[in-house]
Amino acid sequence: MIQSLLTTACFLMSTVSDLNPPEVQVLIQSGLELAYVEAFDSAQIYIDEIIEAYPENPAGYFFRAALVQLYMMDACEYSKEKEYLSLIKETTKRAEEILKAEENLWAEFYLASTYAYRAVFEGYKKNYFETFRLGVKGGTMLQGIVRKDSTFYDAYLGAGTYEYFWARAARYLPILKLMGGDINEAIRKLHVAADKSIYAAPTARNSLAFIYGEEGEYDTAIDIIDSLLSEYPESKTFLWNKAFLEFNRENYLLAADLYAQLYARYDAENKKNYSNLAQCKLFVGKCLLELKEKEQARSALKEVIGFKKYSDTYPQIKDYCREAYGMLSRIL
Numbered sequence: 001m002i003q004s005l006l007t008t009a010c011f012l013m014s015t016v017s018d019l020n021p022p023e024v025q026v027l028i029q030s031g032l033e034l035a036y037v038e039a040f041d042s043a044q045i046y047i048d049e050i051i052e053a054y055p056e057n058p059a060g061y062f063f064r065a066a067l068v069q070l071y072m073m074d075a076c077e078y079s080k081e082k083e084y085l086s087l088i089k090e091t092t093k094r095a096e097e098i099l100k101a102e103e104n105l106w107a108e109f110y111l112a113s114t115y116a117y118r119a120v121f122e123g124y125k126k127n128y129f130e131t132f133r134l135g136v137k138g139g140t141m142l143q144g145i146v147r148k149d150s151t152f153y154d155a156y157l158g159a160g161t162y163e164y165f166w167a168r169a170a171r172y173l174p175i176l177k178l179m180g181g182d183i184n185e186a187i188r189k190l191h192v193a194a195d196k197s198i199y200a201a202p203t204a205r206n207s208l209a210f211i212y213g214e215e216g217e218y219d220t221a222i223d224i225i226d227s228l229l230s231e232y233p234e235s236k237t238f239l240w241n242k243a244f245l246e247f248n249r250e251n252y253l254l255a256a257d258l259y260a261q262l263y264a265r266y267d268a269e270n271k272k273n274y275s276n277l278a279q280c281k282l283f284v285g286k287c288l289l290e291l292k293e294k295e296q297a298r299s300a301l302k303e304v305i306g307f308k309k310y311s312d313t314y315p316q317i318k319d320y321c322r323e324a325y326g327m328l329s330r331i332l
Helices: 002-015 022-035 040-053 058-075 081-101 105-124 128-148 155-172 183-196 201-214 218-231 236-248 252-267 274-290 294-310 316-330
Strands: none
Touching: 022 040, 022 058, 040 058, 058 081, 058 105, 058 236, 081 105, 105 128, 105 155, 128 155, 155 183, 155 201, 183 201, 201 218, 201 236, 218 236, 236 252, 236 274, 252 274, 274 294, 274 316, 294 316
């Protein structure tokens, strides 16, 4: 009887697809290392190898979608949205096919992550109802994975992020009467992801830096973001977070310098991202105004308004210009 049970258990274990073999891990990690410094085309080469070699594995389609999403958010435009949604659909299809045949936490992880990533994307587009709906669905699924297997460390990033923003909403939007959510537990989960996950560690650290900043623990936040920038000095993503943190803790001189660095990087690119250029210059103006450098602030804010001619392509510029006009009206 015992031998029969062992044989059955071994058979069941052998039917579970291995969606995360070492060769897939190497390709994903190689692609992500390039994505952290916004080398999206080079990163795509590694991810496409997964799709070609493992067409039934949702991993390749998911990480390709993640790259496209990062590209669109960095470029401040949505020209690749059709491709992005197609990749999300393909990820969902592959994951659901596997889950119909067997229990598989990696398939469940990729399915949950499609909802979580789409929630971020819809939030970026200001579709907040979809952000809430998709975020709850993805976050709940990721928390479920952690409950099923506490050693599935890559799920901790999404689970912790979801728990943090749920707790924040309960704290600041009491009208919604949201229950549950524990900020300390959310932060603990993110530390687990930062320390132990296969793919999510740098992203988890970046999230921790942001969250510690939101909680007013700036020294901890700066230590984390500085460690990331020491590892990825070319990353604009991590530099944005550093600049935002320094601005929020009212270190305006350093923040102005960091936004000026970002401006110079975007300005050096062949294809200009005028939205990011306008945003950088707006924050430079804000910092200079706080530093009582009125003439320099006025000059920076006028440069923001100069980007208005690109607002048809980059609608965000309209908001930056409105803010710049408001500040200029207050400079005597």
